Amino acid sequence: MGVVGRPRSRVRERAFWRARLEGLEHEAACALVGVSQHRGWRWVREVGGMVPDLREPKGRYLSLAEQEEISRGLAADLSYAEIGRRIGRDRSTVKREVDRNHVTRERRGAHGGARTPAGPPRPYRRVDARQARRDAYRAGPARHKADQRARRPKPTKFSGHPELVTEVQQGLELHWSPEQIAAELRVRFPDRPEMWVSHETIYQELYVQGRGSLRRELHRCLRTGRALRRPRAFTRRSGRLHIPPEIMISERPAEARDRAVPGHWEGDLILGAANGSAIGTLVERSTRFVLLLHLPERHDAAAVRDAMVPAIRALPAGLRRSLAWDQGSEMARHHEIRIAADLPIYFCDPHSPWQRGSNENTNGLLRQYFPKGSDLSVHTADDLAAVAAELNGRPRKTLQWRSPARALDQLLSGPPITGVATTP
Known part of the structure; x- marks a missing residue:
């Protein structure tokens, strides 16, 4: 006799969604509540990616x-x-x-049947509702x-209304947004409320499994093309660091802005196919000198820390003034990097790539060697060193046709660099 499966635990499901809202990835959330990843994805599909009601049902009904x-x-x-x-x-x-x-009970006749129109009307009496x-x-x-x-699933506005289904599907095939479709239906059918539908109902029909009135593949006609809805709570929590004001880029020393003083760096990751691989890039603002970080297996916060600390510590103390990075989750351990490498770290404002202009330009040059959509994990540390050496040996117009390597060598062979910034 087969093993009888355990009934689905609502407690585990609520714990799974709370873990996701706290920023845990799918695999980690499933492991935390003790369920398989397959079951976790089933919970996600059943609600169309929307976060369900997480309140405890005790005493609710x-x-x-x-x-x-x-x-x-x-x-x-x-x-x-x-x-x-x-x-x-x-x-x-x-x-x-x-x-x-x-x-609400229907008025009955003297013998229990429904009252007929025949017979004298009863005197009118106002009844308080x-x-x-x-x-x-x-x-x-x-x-x-x-x-x-309380029965589920409930019939929707689309159930038994093929004309409404056809109108909405035609709008989606024209790549109209659900909000545009809902507004157009009210204009075209002003006297037919049965042809009105809200944009949220259209989204629900596309995302929530088991409805069946709209074709599932129509989600590709939406702007995002997503088959599942991504809750705003995930966007707010996942991939974002808590950045205190004192380490925002506005607090970086003013000497970094005009590039007159060397030792201020900009950093980022270039990503491979499906974001499955990455290479770390560091660019010195004054000389455009490039360092590439080898991340062969993963590019999470621990891997970036382990690759960056030895690369930075190999630099002279005078070239470790500051580092600017975006607010990606790969820098979650920035405190450890700052202490181990003795390097002040500042974070750019969200969606502001121009605050790391040298790094963005260098990443564009690196795409000649590491094309978008390729697997970056196949490149060895020697490969990255060869690419960095080639870039650092290339004459640059912004350096009066000196190469970054030559410009850096002139700095190191000149008078000692003074005025090293202190760690915030």
Whole structure:
């Protein structure tokens, strides 16, 4: 007899999503909660990449016993506040329960059948709507309505509306955004509310698995082309460092701006195919001298630290004034680099590559040797040293046709370099 699988644990699923929101990668989050990566990806697909409700379900829904207490309280003409105190709920919870789940009964004739138009009309009597809902609430029918409302999946606006499905699909095939499609439908069908749909409903239909009204491949028509929605919380948390103000690039010594004093560096990574491999680049602002960091296996924070520290420590103390880097996660251990290499590190503002102009220009030159989309892990440390030597030996117009190697050699053979910046 086969092994009976364990039921899906909502506790583990919530713990998985909390770990993802804290910045853990998929593999690490799955390992933390003790599930396979396959199950983790299944949880992601089931919600279309959107973060589900992570609140604990304890006490969230009214039980049948609580609904019976509400029914008895209404029969005794108690207020919502008093009923709420008796069952330990807020008065607004009781009111919403009555408004949602009261049962509207059809007026009946004398023999129990539906009343016919024949016969004299009854005198008109104004009935208070609030009192009518209180009188029409019963625990049994209320439980049935709540259970029906909680069933999943729910039918969507697209269910049974092929005309609406066709209109939305045609808009997506024209590469219109869901918001543009929703606005156009209201303009074209002003008197047909059944043809109106919000842009969020279109996104839900594309992303959430199991709907089936819109073709799954239509997600390629969106701007991003994503098959899963990426929550904003991931974008805010993952790949971003907490940078204190004192190490932002605006605090870098003013002498680094005019390139008159050597020893100020700019750094970055150039990435290979599918971001699976990388090479670290360091460029000295004054001489444009290049150092390449060998990252054969990975390019996380630990690997970048282990490659950068010996490269920087091999430089004379006068050439270790500062390093500017972007806010990538590969510099998460910048404190360790700063201490081990005795090198002040400053971070650029987000989306500001011009603040590392020398490095950006050098990375463009390096693409002649390391094309985009190639596997950078196949290059050995000797290969990188040969490429760096070739670049450093190339005459540069900005250096009055001196090479970076010659310019650096002139600096090292001249008077000692003074005024080394202190570590912030």
